Amino acid sequence: MSRPIFEVIALDADDARAAQAGGADRLELVTDMSADGLTPRREVFAAVRAAVEVPVRVMLRGRADFAAGGAQEVDALCAAAAALRTEGADEFVLGFLDADGGPDLRAVRMLADAVGPGARWTFHRAIDHCADRAALRAALRGLPGHDTYLTAGSARGVDTGLDVLVAEAAEGAPGDPQLMVGGGLRAEHLPRLLAAGIDAFHVGGAVRPDGWSGPVAAEAVRTWRELLDAPVAVG
Template identity: 70%
Template structure:
């Protein structure tokens, strides 16, 4: 029998979180401002969600749209926010920054990873914007807490990225590929059979959990359809 797949759902507030958990989500990614593709939520929002659900929560660390950290002061603020969120009980995070050449911003990512002091974290879809995915993985390999890559295989989404996702799934367990492959970004139910066959065991949805769009809350029945398809 195949391993139960992880289903991660984006949540903006406690109502989203409750619906996602009721639908069968295994984990939530907490963000604010999806118009900017997801920024750091407030400590108050984290507390509200943490008190509303029991599933693990991964909290976004990102202050502006795009994949540049935004300068030394912005990095200082991110470190402060991470500390405040940890003090409120956050144990898992999401982050990822690129330098001007599109490679990993090692200084920023390393500083945040060290500030998290071993908390588990996901390197998000910045990997889909780098010119050399394998080089990025090699550069980040061994950073404390990094256990997941969120990727569509392409900046254009899973439709374009399927060949890359299959190839990376085939490399799982080898140096640079020991982290879990979490697939998200234009992911649709019809992608699941090919991805499961390739060995992918973790899936991330945002808009797919909101049939009425981002102005509407997460729909528990929509999440349940994904849970059923994965099981």
């Protein structure tokens, strides 16, 4: 298996520099973690992009739940996406559910169109809150730019979703979007996930010793990087 991808949530340029120094491969840039991550300002993306060399995936989300909102809210997200693309963003994070718990394909397609050709994007943890994971994945299959699912396997986190993640990894086919595990991920989960062939991982608070009120610590990122690069064998 190739070297696992390690993605770290960043709120600003200082977080981004610390994450890169510790060995992160990619950043997820958000604002307002009290709402589980919303779209950052264009100026913040510009500062982060200037501060680091690693790829930066920018969140496109305007509210704390997994609904896209009304037409005006979706239009605002599309405008934000276009502005970020003008600023140089070419990787994004998005994902919306309808009132029945299925994928809101209209909103997803509008955002995918707004980020434009060549952009790549992650469908985030809305998958963990949907009514039917398999149906959602089938509905999203083949959408341009979609290359990753960020998932814990369960709305309650990796502790609960571990068996689902392992099963989905075993069922995956070449060309499927990559499974990136995040949402309550802990170091003790890594051996089983790595043994299952999962090769992408995502953390946020786990690399902030003072919680979300404090910055990313390069040393904490480095500890995770070392665990991923030298996993404990599964007995």
